[in-house]
Amino acid sequence: MTTPVLEARGLTKRYGRVVAIDGSDLELYPGEILAVIGDNGAGKSSLIKALSGALIPDSGEILLDGQPVHFRTPMDARAAGIETVYQTLAVAPGLDIADNLFLGREERKPGVLGSVFRMLDRGHMRSEAKRHMSELGVATLQNIGQAVESLSGGQRQAVAVARSAAFGSKVVILDEPTAALGVKEGNRVLQLIRDVRDRGLPVILISHNMPHVFEVADRIHIQRLGRRATVITPKSHSMSEAVAIMTGAAEPPPQAA
């Protein structure tokens, strides 16, 4: 069996007497889209935050390419190649698309202009931004110098996903990427997620939207009561079976995938 790109073993996080995650495991294999589903309070977001460095687990370990890693901040996870698109998108609405794509890792001009005057290489960042956007088939945006606030919800999501795909070298984590979108835009974003996977980046997708999950996921991790109940595939189980396991109405089957 191949080594998981990203693996969590026995992660636990308590907030006072509340147990958010209780010895949770997770495996993400190369080239797959792993959906994480679970009822509210099942510990989905805590699990994901631990993987993206936004939360430090009390115990358990995280392995990246089989090597243990310890993330103390989201920057640590990013430096290790794990990019997360948060539900809030983490874009600056007033800045343009290129600025947003490079937000937090701007590139300076070569030579004195960059080192002494700290001048940004806007031309290069813009052409790179254009390249990343069109690689993901988001060429519909006419102008890379357009403020993000002038974009639709789906286009903003596309910018955020493009950013993670452009800079993520190992894993892309998407938190509810289709939650606020209409049907058409939601489908565009699903295609975008497939494009990211097909470019070789495995994706963790957190979503409440069962049809979307069953449409794109290769495997589905069901989180319940702070731990992994089971992992199924869209082929092995139906949507209603998944919901039954998620809510505790049905016994989780032994891991099917």
Next chain:
Amino acid sequence: MATTASADFDVRRNESLGLRLQHVLHSNPVFGPLAVLIVAIIAFSIVNGRFLTATNLSLVLQQVTVIAVLALGQTLIILTAGIDLSTGAIAVFSSILMATFCTKGGMPGIIALVLGLAFGTAMGALNGFLVTRIKLPPFIVTLGTLTIFFSLNSVVSNSETVRGTDMPGLMTWTGNSIPIGSFRLTYGSIIMLLLFAYFFYALSRTAWGKHVYATGDDVESARLAGIQTNRVLFSVYTVAGLLYAVGGWILIGRLASASPNVGVEYNLDSITAVVLGGTSLFGGRGSVIGTLIGALIVGVFRNGLQLGGVEVVWQGFAIGLLVLVAVSLDQWIRKVKT
């Protein structure tokens, strides 16, 4: 810009003039203040022929210089969705410190100047520390430091004014001017214009500038995008402190003395200039060019109304109205539909 315009305007062809104006102002926030400034200049020069003379215009620029420098620091802070009420206090206290170092400390001008600037920077850094580490709202922090700095100011100065002639020439050098015809350009104004040019560059062409805007836009998003927002905020308050101290130095040149009793109104005047310049009090939107125009609007209005024979009390009334109009306009522009 040109490439989007075609696509954008196709959609908006049927929109009313008002909506189109809203879009233009949204993408070019400096247009509004610039229009106000130009209209005001034209109106005042029609009312009084003396307004548009070189002598009078150089007076307007001199009157605006200190406020413009203070408003520059204030702009940085307001861009991060903060507010600084201690602006005038830091400027005046810095000027008193510089003067005191010269007179009571017997220091040479250059040492007193550098020390004064360092103290101003430290005062800004204190604001930044309280905002980022103790996590207090900027309004409360600077309300507190405003009172503290003014109180220390009275203690150090003994509430006495230091005459310019008692200080080394460097202290009042900013008030000296280069004549260009009958227009007198003071060194203080030159410093002010250079500072605006520098910060225009820093905000629009460096990563630091992008981070200032992103932090002001949405601090949580900026943090998640990997920006060390606390460092950005601390740098902004610290740099603003330095700018206020420079403003204090220019103030000595302007008054030809260092007086502890001026500057109370500078806090609000600096905010006025920023707001008139189209920078949003909610953070993330605005520019230093707008602030320069905003400061000029205040100067032109005060001077023009003065020449028009309007009493000082009514000048304040007019400026206040302008501020309310500017903020309402900002609210309207922010509601832009896309």
